[in-house]
Amino acid sequence: MRPVKQVYQFVVYSLRTKLTRVQYIMLVATLTGLFSGLAAVLLKTLVHYLQDWIKHIDVSRFSYLLFPVIGLLLTVLVIKLFFHSHIEKGIAMVLRSIARKSSFIPLKHTYLHIVTSSLTVGLGGSAGLEAPIVATGSAIGSNTARISDLNYRERSLLIGCGAAAGIAAVFNAPIAGVIFAIEVLLTEAIVVSYFIPLIISSVVGALCSKIILQESFLFNFVLKSTFDYRNVPFYVLLGVLAGFVSRYYARTFKGTETRLHHWKLNAYGKAIIGGTMLMALYFIFPPLFGEGYESITSLANGTPGEINDNTAVFSLLNEDWSLVIFTGLIVLLKPLSAAITIGSGGNGGNFAPSLFTGSYLGFFFSKLLNITGWVKIPEGNFSLVGMAGVLSGVMYCPLSAIFLIAEITNGYELFIPLMIVSAISFFIVKSYDPYSMETRQLAKEGQIFTHKKEKNILTSIQLTDMLQDRYDNISIDQNLRALVDIIKKSERNIFAVHDQKGKFAGIIELNDIKQLLFQPELFDKTPLRKLVKKPADTIGEDQDMHIVMEKFDITQSWYLPVLDKERNFLGFISKSKLFSKYREILDSQGDLYDAEH
Structure with missing residues (x-):
């Protein structure tokens, strides 16, 4: 290499x-x-x-x-x-x-x-x-x-x-x-x-x-029906349905994956049990096997007859109704099968499963309306548009969903319904949660960037980089003379004080003892215990910069002490240094062509 x-x-x-x-x-x-x-x-x-x-x-x-x-x-x-x-x-x-x-x-x-x-x-x-x-x-x-x-x-x-x-x-x-x-x-x-x-x-x-x-x-289609503006109300309904199915997908997936993760089994045991659960699902619902793009193609091309189950249960019903019930159940079970696959130790993602779920949702919705005899809408088109709706709602990427389906259908004939369904679906899920299921926890912890620029800049700043650790600290059992000796050699105006066990006890600021410094006769008579005070707040070593900035805003302090989990003093963090770093990062986010100058 x-x-x-x-x-x-x-x-x-x-x-x-x-x-x-x-x-x-x-x-x-x-x-x-x-x-x-x-x-x-x-x-x-x-x-x-x-x-x-x-x-x-x-x-x-x-x-x-x-x-x-x-x-x-x-x-x-x-x-x-x-x-x-x-x-x-x-x-x-x-x-x-x-x-x-x-x-x-x-x-x-x-x-x-x-x-x-x-x-x-x-x-x-x-x-x-x-x-x-x-x-x-x-x-x-x-x-x-x-x-x-x-x-x-x-x-x-x-x-x-x-x-x-x-x-x-x-x-x-x-x-x-x-x-x-x-x-x-x-x-x-x-x-x-x-x-x-x-x-x-x-x-x-x-x-x-x-x-x-x-x-x-390759995954592509040739449209068999053009866009009809009279179907817009049905696309609106599909968008609403896609939004709530996306919510269902996210909750089902995360809930199932979390339960599997907390099973007290070794990795091989989880894989065997998870694989057995998939076997049961696949036996009744074969389209759940693998990515499922072949069955999506069958729906979008208007040949749903190629999709069937391994049992005789659904054949007992009318052909149209059996297909509606079968596809509806697959919509509900796909997030479960995806969660079992990934939660049991597999490696994969939710992009294809959300496309799969959306395709079956679009077919289920259009087929259900068609068998009533009241309307006649193109099932293939609704299958394709449904894919964009659920992808948009699960992955929080409405524009990607719109252009992806537009490109794989080799044109922009469905652009208007794609925009309608994706926008409505995204609006619904965004109203419930600002982050997708894959990024929700990371975003709340400040582990990833969001669409808020000021928070992104704070996320990119590490506490360890901002920590000023070259601070003298002194025992609370000492007197003022010991502190004066430190002040003579230091350029700082704030000092940390620790107790007999070495744990952080408080701070002493130079401004608070300024008058005492001109009274040498009090140096040996003044214990530091009388001078020490609690800081406005403290910062834990594992806290992110969003919390640090909030504490600076609340306390209006310029320096705050940083402590480890055992309350040992690590150093101070300076608001002015933090602001300086913030401006430095902001200045660096220019256009690529700025590098030419």
Whole structure:
């Protein structure tokens, strides 16, 4: 690996001397798009051939039911043997890296998601490949930027470039790739110059899939019905339904995943039980197997007859009603199967499951209306628009959802209903919770960036960087003379005092003892115990900068002491230093073209 890195750096550095800074970034963005696009193609190909192999196994009609258990066990085994029994998964890992780790993503993330998610999803896990692809592409962007000697702002941009290329490659949708990177990952204020490297990476990624992947690998449709404005009321109703189904999806997924996580079983036991639960679901509802894109295609192309169950239960009903009930139950069970897959140790995401749920929701809604005989609406179109509605509501990415479905349908015929359904769905879920299910807890903890710029800047500042630890502290049992000796050698005007056990006892400010300093006869007679006072507040070493800033606002203090969990004094944090750092970060967030000057 080292020789490859050295060759890369030699070539890139030699070009760097001949290129401007912006041209150099465009070159690195192109390489990121290429590497990420190839990684997405590799993952998609691995999963396709694994699932194709399973289909052609002739041992038994139901032999495929065993593979989800095998996939989960293999995923757990690989993680245990090669990744120390734990990996950070999905989009949340990327967002945390941007906000808390200076956009550095460990090198192992460039391949671990390809290996683990191909085993999970390729062998039947009911999850999606898009989150692993985003994680892989982002890791490629981060590491390409690192060895190309780019700064934090440029590394963050390259992370977005890698993710955009991955999404563009897996869906052959370059516009959706760009919008996803901006809407989900680069949540800070985006500048116009960011679009160019993002577009370049996304186009290169899409070309990788267009050139290498077979047409059957790609997820696309040909519309059979045009948009009819008279169906707008039904699209509005679908948008409302998609919003509440998205809420149901999030609650069901997180609740199930949390319960599985807290099971007191080893990883292999969870995988076996989770795989067995999936077997039961797949036996009655075969479309839940794997990503489910084939059954989505059947719905959108108007051939729902290809979707059936393995039992005779639904055949007892009228054909139309059995299809409505069957698809309605799948809408309710998909988040459960996705949660079991990921909660049992598998690696995957909610992007594909939310598309799957939305497609079945759109079909269920339109089919239900059609069999009443009162109206006749295009079931294929509603299946496609439903995908955008639930994706928007689950992932909190309405623009990405709109452009993704528009691109995979090879046109903008459905643009108006896509906008209606996605906007309504997003509005409903946003009214209940400002953050998506994957980022809610991290956002509340200040672990990721949000759309609030001032909070993002505070999130990027580490308490340890702001801590001024070169402060003398003195025992509370000493007298004023001992403090005066310290004052003579110090430039500080605030001092920490500790008790007999070395624990923080309070502070002494120079202004409070100024008059005593001119009375030497009192130095030996004045114990520090009489001079010490409690600070306006204290800061814990594990508190984030949002809390620190709130404490400064409430107390109106310029210095606050920082203590560890045992109440040992670590140092002071200065409001003026914090403001200075804030302004420094704000000044650095300029346009890429500013680097030219």
